[in-house]
Amino acid sequence: MDNKTILGVFKEAFLRSLIVLMATAIIGFALFFILKMNSDQKDTTASNDNSTYREDLQAMSSEEVTEEITTENTTVITEEPETTEEITTEEITTEEITTEEITTEETIIASTDKKILVLNSTRVSGLAKAWMNKLQTSGFSDIATGNYSAESGAQTRICVPEAGMGQDLLEYFTDATIEVNTISSGVDVSTEGVDIFIIIGSNDTVVQ
Numbered sequence: 001m002d003n004k005t006i007l008g009v010f011k012e013a014f015l016r017s018l019i020v021l022m023a024t025a026i027i028g029f030a031l032f033f034i035l036k037m038n039s040d041q042k043d044t045t046a047s048n049d050n051s052t053y054r055e056d057l058q059a060m061s062s063e064e065v066t067e068e069i070t071t072e073n074t075t076v077i078t079e080e081p082e083t084t085e086e087i088t089t090e091e092i093t094t095e096e097i098t099t100e101e102i103t104t105e106e107t108i109i110a111s112t113d114k115k116i117l118v119l120n121s122t123r124v125s126g127l128a129k130a131w132m133n134k135l136q137t138s139g140f141s142d143i144a145t146g147n148y149s150a151e152s153g154a155q156t157r158i159c160v161p162e163a164g165m166g167q168d169l170l171e172y173f174t175d176a177t178i179e180v181n182t183i184s185s186g187v188d189v190s191t192e193g194v195d196i197f198i199i200i201g202s203n204d205t206v207v208q
Helices: 003-107 127-137 167-172
Strands: 116-120 143-147 157-160 177-180 196-200
Touching: 116 127, 127 143, 127 167, 127 196
Parallel strands: 116 143, 116 196, 157 177
Antiparallel strands: 157 196
């Protein structure tokens, strides 16, 4: 082989090698570009997923906070009417009690200007007169005495014609009772014009 033939063969081999290298480089670059694109798409998808997840978490947190605030507000709104109702009920009760006390005080009728008949139902002689003297010194001026034989008991009975009378006589006797009643029998004296009958029981045989 001459020199020209060898050089031609060498050139042809060189060109073929160069073409192979360029083709390899092109293929490698293409593969790298494809892998890079796939990687970027995955990163973008992951980023979008993370953003969506974060947005979901923020939305859930906002809903929970809103629900807590709503619950607290609801509790406050529920408690306020109960407090108002308790205060209103207490005020009404206080007004009723005050009204009842005033009414009770207004219905008490003084006995100092009433005609009183003190009756002795015990076996203690002079007991009715002793109580007459006691009551007269306390301001009850119109008092008469007598004996009562219908029945006797331990408690002193104060018989009045209407409710509210006789209340100011209770303090002088032991466990005395008030009855809206009148005495028409068992009495040895006249009962005409008598407003209040006091039947002395065995609990009050001693005049203090």
